Amino acid sequence: MPRHRFITPDEQKQLDSILRELLKNSDAKTAILLDHGGFLMSTQGFTEHIDPQTIAVLAAGAFSTTRELAKMIGEEEFTVMFHQGRRDHIHLSAVGKDALLVIIFENTTTIGMVRLFAREAAKKLASILRIINQRKSEAPMGNIKLQQ
Amino acid sequence: MSTVNFATREITCKIVYYGPGLSGKTTNLLFIHKKVPAKHRSDMVSLATDGDRTLFFDFLPLVTNAVKGFSTKFQLYTVPGQVFYNATRKLVLQGVDGIVFVSDSAWNRMNDNHESFVNMKENLSEYGLTIEDVPYVLQFNKRDLPDAAPVEYMNHLLNREKQRVPHFESIAIRGIGVFETLNAISRMVLVKLISELSQNKE
Structure with missing residues (x-):
């Protein structure tokens, strides 16, 4: 893994658009893309009463915890997690080797729909993240300078 | 990262x-949360036990204009200090960019400080990192204790890697040294x- 990750405006657009498409197809409410360290990479959909950054951090923690549980029973990791509420639910799934997709949805759709479109979106997201993660530092970064 | x-x-x-259990890691974050204006931070998340000991981590996001x-955005995390929570400590270190090692100045905690420092190096190695790869500072907390160990001794104990790092004396519960360390x-x-x-x- 590189020490730093650079996301260009074009890549950000692609990530955002995959999440928007996922929401449209699955009729879910919110989609959040993050890495295993809890870094937020994209948020789409309804975010009025939620803090995506905090959700990302907690989701990364929950995923790490279940990965340790998986190892204990001889699995590499559990690739999907589902938290069922009364009205709102959370679907959490792995994207490639180091990212996660959190989808928040209501009873207006089904877990099956969410799972189906999450799987499709994960493949597309993973291919963009591979490019991002393979990049060293030749990104069009301009001059980054500390403020005095 | x-x-x-x-x-x-x-x-x-x-x-x-x-740092070791009860050295003041959460106290540092609580003070920062209290003093930083709301527009520069979000709410602090604490995954703690009933007894207010950190179970998984505390998390506090800050926003600055440090770079032109x-x-x-700085994401501040603490780890659970208690020895038996090593699995979660390791998880929190994933993607770390900088470390504040918070040590307890009480004489009878010197072993714990040292053990925790060694444990930190071991856990970093799980991610292919050495202590030289990650910027870190030492905070000698609880300097108001009557039996506080001398700073020279704590430096001798903890600041002995190839590259000596900055150290800060603090009384985190009163906010002394907290922002100096963070800055x-x-x-x-x-x-x-x-x-x-x-x-x-x-």
């Missing part, structure tokens, strides 16, 4: 407060990021 996003003009870095043209580590993290970028550009 710091993330530089050129679309949103954001830089995000992760700073972890590490970018909004700079130092955040600057070190950004200086390292910027220097690595310019090296790669040449």
Whole structure:
């Protein structure tokens, strides 16, 4: 893994658009893309009463915890997690080797729909993240300078 | 791993407060949360036990304008200090960009300080990192204790890697030394990021 990750405006657009498409197809409410360290990479959909950054951090923690549980029973990791509420639910799934997709949805759709479109979106997201993660530092970064 | 996003003009870095149980890691974050205006921070998340001991981590996001043209986000985490929570400590270190090692100045905690420091190096190695790879500072907390060990002794115990690092005396519960420590580590993290970028550009 590189020490730093650079996301260009074009890549950000692609990530955002995959999440928007996922929401449209699955009729879910919110989609959040993050890495295993809890870094937020994209948020789409309804975010009025939620803090995506905090959700990302907690989701990364929950995923790490279940990965340790998986190892204990001889699995590499559990690739999907589902938290069922009364009205709102959370679907959490792995994207490639180091990212996660959190989808928040209501009873207006089904877990099956969410799972189906999450799987499709994960493949597309993973291919963009591979490019991002393979990049060293030749990104069009301009001059980054500390403020005095 | 710091993330530089050129679309949103954001830089995000992760700073972890590490150290033995009850050394004051959460207290540091609580003080920062109390003093930083709400527009520069979000709510603090604490995953604690009923007895207020950190179970998984505390998390506090801060936003600064430390870098020209970018909004700079620092994600502050603590680890659970208690020895038997090593699995979670290791998880929190994932993607770390900078570390504040919070040690307890009481004489009878010197073994715990040392053990925790060694444990931190072991856990970093799980991610292929050595202590030289990650900027870190030492905070000698609880300097108001009547039996506080001398600073020279604590430096001798903890500041003995190839590269000596800055140390800060603190009384975190009263906020003394808290922001000095945070300013130092955040600057070190950004200086390292910027220097690595310019090296790669040449």
